Each structure stands twice: as structure tokens, then as C-alpha cells.
Amino acid sequence: MSSLDIVEAERLKASNLFYRNPWLYDSVQADSDSARICRALIDQHRPDARTLLDFGCGTGRDLEQLAQHFDCIGVDLQPGLVDYSRRTHPELDVRVGDMRTVRLGRTADVLVCLGNSLAYVHDNAHIQATFQTFAAHARPGTLLVLCSPVAPIESPSSQQAHVETRLGAAAVTITYEWDLRTQVNTMCRHWVFDSGEEYRDTIQRRVLGPRELELYVAQADFEVLEILNEAGASPVLGPGAYTVARFLQ
Template sequence: MTSPDTEAEHVEATNLLYRDPELYDMVQSDSTGAGMCRTLVELHRPGARTLADFGCGTGRDLEILAKRFECIGVDLQPGLVDHAHRIRPWLDIRTGDMRTVRLGRRTDVVACLGNSLAYVHDNDEIDQVFATFAAHAQPGTLLVLCSPIAPTTRTGPATARVDTPRGPATVTVRHEWDLRTQIDTMHRHWVLPSGDEARDEIRRRVLFPRELERYAQGAGFEVLDMLDGAGAWAGLTGPTAYTVARDTR
């Protein structure tokens, strides 16, 4: 296993949003993840009061969830955590590696949203992440995940306009799929308002639904449901899905 510092530096170097937390907050401003998490908790454990979010970034989802739960968040990227401390100082957000971090508490809900789980590629390290989830759970705790369950089917480039704190930018995105490693690589080419360019190479591990279920069961969780990533309740279409599971230990 690479060290947390080395891993954080590598991920930051390959993702413009991690190097620019203001841009991260603006681009990732969609609150679907927080809304789906809350909906799933209200459905399966309406009495939940405490929540731990692993891979919380700048705390944009946690800020919404904290209106309903007593929350704590963890993220690997020091730059994102420092930004969170500046703009959301009322939140409890800490720097930590979700493969190994132990917060010394158990919560009613354990969440891992925004495809954070997909940044862990190795099978043994995925087991370690689920062991972390279990270490912060107790009988009845809900585990809520948002992660890729299939590769992105669109492989050709697509260009979009993106608002940034310094004006409009354009970003061209294409995907590359490696079936053997189950890695979906997203290549992004940014043209920023200044005219500067930046390139990202974001590698995410796809865990197919039955595979995801096996990891959850191995850590003591029973999968209750999997839902389409757009929030639909009529089956799975991919490429992302919400998974809700319950600690049965």
C-alpha cells in the first residue's frame, strides 16, 4: 500500500479540481448525493442521528447532511480539507486515509459518496476500506455508498462549458475502459478563462453489483438495495449506483 501522503500527491497531480478547491466546490455543487443519502436513511433508519462521511472532499455534501445529522468527515486530500476549514469551519472534517483511519467512534450512518470508493483500485485495499466502514458501525448502522458499477459507455470526446470562479471554461472529456483491471479512465482537457490549459487523468475502479455486495457482506453488511445513480428507483442502468446496506453483526 502506498503511503497516504504519496497517494494524495498523485491524485492531486492528476485532477485539476483537487488542486483548485474553489473550482471543485463549484463544479461539484450538485447536491444529489446528499439528498439521496438522506432519503435512503429516512427510508431504512429514520431514527439515525450520527453520520460519518469518508471521502467528504470540501464538505459540500456534509454541510447539507449536518442539517439533519451530527456529522464527521474524512478526506485524503489536505488541500480540500484546509479549504473546508476556511469556508465551513463549523464542520468536523479531518485529513485521513479511509483504508486505515480510525476515529474512535461508531455512528448510525457510514457514507462514502461522490465515487470516492472508486479511487481505491487494489482488491486487498478495498477490503481495508470496508473494514474501516465496519470499524465505525454498530448493529443496525446503515452504509450508504455512491460508486461506479459499470464503465462509461460513451468513449468519444464530448465538450462542455463549465462555470468557474474566474469565468467560463471549456472541458473535453473522453473515457477509456480496461476490462482486466476494471479501471475506467476519464481524460479531461481544460481550457481555462485565462487561456491556460490543463489535463486530467482520473482512474476509477468499477465494482460490479455482485462484487460490491461481496465486499459489503465480507465486512458484516447486508445489502438492502441498489439504485440508479440518477436517483431512479426502477432498476440499475449505470454507470454509477447508490448502495444501501445494514450492519448485521
Template sequence: MSGLNITDPGHLEASNLFYRDPALYDRVQTGSDSASTCRALVDRHRPDARTLLDLGCGTGRDLELLSQHFDCVGVELQPGLVDYARRTRPDLDIRLGDMCTIRLGHTVDVLTCLGNSLAYVHDNQEIQAVFRTFAAHARPGTLLVLCCPVAPIERDGPHETQVETGSGTAHVTIGYEWDLRAQINTTRRHWVFASGEETRDLIRRRVLGPRELELYASLAGFDVVQITDGTGAGALNGPVAYTVARYR
């Protein structure tokens, strides 16, 4: 699995600036349409849904929006993100746990795994374990909405962008690497903050193609009903897709 393990929250935090600074992560993600896309998919495929479990809920940003429509529980591996979520969103039910192994002892109408959370699971057996967790909280008709990379990001050389941090603008240089054998897309970022401080981080995400996702889902008892990039168009045009599946 080449070093990064979903059961090692310390490694994840050390590798990604957003996990060390949840407030910055929340700020950068302002305006994300992930929760609204998820809600639209649930409305289309399970309009009667009332209960929702979000695995890999991070800071609870999406869960907060989804909780306006569903009775929600969130699960997150990293203690720092759980602490931040509980401080900033105290009305949410967010629990510390590993989505490879957690068992809450009940089923729900909707399971979600957003924000590329599954992409941090690199090993095939551990991916199967996550799908077993989905199945353990499902009953016939339960809907799974999963967002993860289905194709690598590849660019010729690094590119530069600006990020508003709340205390000035950071200049970020980003480069990508693609390891086809391991199906790992590596993102390297060099941050230069307005204060002059610099830091680097490295994010490694497993890419699962649509047919792979269909296979993992099927083995766990789910039938895929839609794979979409969230734009409403029929084709998949971006590296990230939403997979919607129903438990048999």
C-alpha cells in the first residue's frame, strides 16, 4: 500500500495541510456543491429517505447541510477533525471511527462517503472492508452515494494558484504524478503564505475506475444505478464521479 494507510490517522494528518488546519480546509471548501449534488441524487433515487450515515465526514461541512434534510450521523477517522467538527458544529452527531471496521449496530436509508474519503484506502482488501461496512449499515433499498476519483489528474509540469486563507492570500504550486501500476495519483503542493511561511504537503489517492466500483459494490450486495460527474450530463467528463448504488 506504499506507506499511506487509512488506519493511520497520524500519517494522514502529517501528509495533508488541510488535516492539520481544519479551519483552512473549511474555508477552501466554501461554495462546494458536494452536499447539494448528493441531496439531488438521493431525491432522485430514494426520495423517501429519512436517515443518513456519512462515513469519512471530515469537518462535518457536508453533514451540516445534509442534516437540514436527514437525521444524520457522521464518522471520521482523524481525531483532530472530529474535535474541530464538535467545536464548530456541536449540533451534529459525529463519532470517531475507522470506516474499514466501524459497526454502529443499526441500518440507515442512505450511506454517503464524500470528499474523496475512499481514495485514501489504497489496499484492495481494505477497500472491500469499507464496502462491507457499507453493507453492515444497509437494508434492502438502502442507497449508497460515493464520491471518489475515477481517473487520474495528469498535467505537464506544475501549475500555480492562489488560496484565500483568512489571514491573507497563499501562493500554491501544485504538481501531479500518476503511478499506473498502483493506481495512485500523487499531488504535491508547495504553500507560500502571506506571512512568508512555507510548507509542503503530499496527498496520495487511489483511483478506482467505474467498472471497479461496480465490482466492489456488487460483491458487497449493492447494484449500481448511476455513475455521474455531478454536472447532469450523461458522460463522465472529470476525474471525480459520484457512484449511486442500491442495496439488494
């Protein structure tokens, strides 16, 4: 990793409680069906797929489920998440890498970028670079499945959620801010555990509207097949939408 990659990884780690405690993320994600949704989309659009690359694989939770059906490699910017994934899922091939620049020297039938990973890339040039990474690992017919917000949350009042974690039960107060100029949706979370421990973290996600997302997809020689909302998204994790595209070259 370059020095800039390390700085970016540390910045994200400092801002997100899940990056500092990956087992907590897995605990909160226990009921997530993102891998199931991803698999259904692959079955619909590329039923013959055998190989898969996961950019922004995090703790490896989704990758572990997808690896039951595909030959997979996962990549994530956070060394701590990669280390956790290797310890909890030693059968997986998980590597440290920045999805804006990483080159694995191979292509795959399916590329996935789940967990709103794309939304952590805010700069336009870096978003383009990320899509070029997708293109560099694609061949004609390669399927791209993205999960990323396509509309902001603008809530005048705070939201409350109750979650069960390995630290015990927690009450989470969530507030949102929306910066129209930068298209960044900021989610602030205040965690209060039954043990009395309290944590605060701040998540900033770049929102790409459907037409803007389609433009980035087209610039990288993919075509959008469909964009659909994620039903039943967790308030603690925030919303996302699934974009499915096919590589044309």
C-alpha cells in the first residue's frame, strides 16, 4: 500500500466504529441478506458465472457465503479488516488493496462491490478510477453488481434503533446531514450499550443518483441492466441500492 492508501485507511478506521471492531460489524450484520440478493442477481443475469472478485470485501462475511458458489478473491483497503477476515475465514483468498488502483492481473465472470463501499469514494476522479479498476478486471459479458445509495436520507429528527451485539444490547441514536453541493450524506451514530459504554462515530457517503451512476458505468464500457432499491435496509448501516451492469468490450 502507498502512504496515501495508509492515511485513507486510518482516516476511515478512525471515523467508523465497525472498522475498529470488525466483529461488531459482523454481529450487527447477522441478519443481512446482501449475499443472497447478490447471488439472485447473478443467477438472473449471469447463471453460468464461476469466478468472482469482491472489491471492498470488509470482514469477508458476504464473501464467505458467495465463495460457496464461486471461485472468489476479496480485496479491502483496511488491513485490520483483511486480518480479521483471514482469521475468521481462513479458507478465503482476501488481500489488502485500494479499489481505486489495485490490479490483480486477472478477470472474472462477476465483479461485486457491496456494503456501500463505493460510497466511501467521494472525489469524481477517484470514482472514475474505481470504475476503471472494475473494467481492468472485466472481459466481455462480465457482470458488475454494486450496492451504493442512489438517494440521500434527509431526516429532520434523530432515529432510534436497538441492536444486539457481542458487546451486548445497544441503543443507537442516528442523525443525518445532507450536503447538496458535495452530494455527501453524513450519518452520525451515538451508541449506548447496556454495559454503560458509549461510542460515537461518523459515516460520510457520496450519493450518486441513478443517472450519474449510469454515466460512470458507461464511461467504463459497462451498460446498466437494472437498478433496484434495497428493501428492509438496517437503520444502523444505512440504505443502499443494487446496480447491475454488463461489460461490453
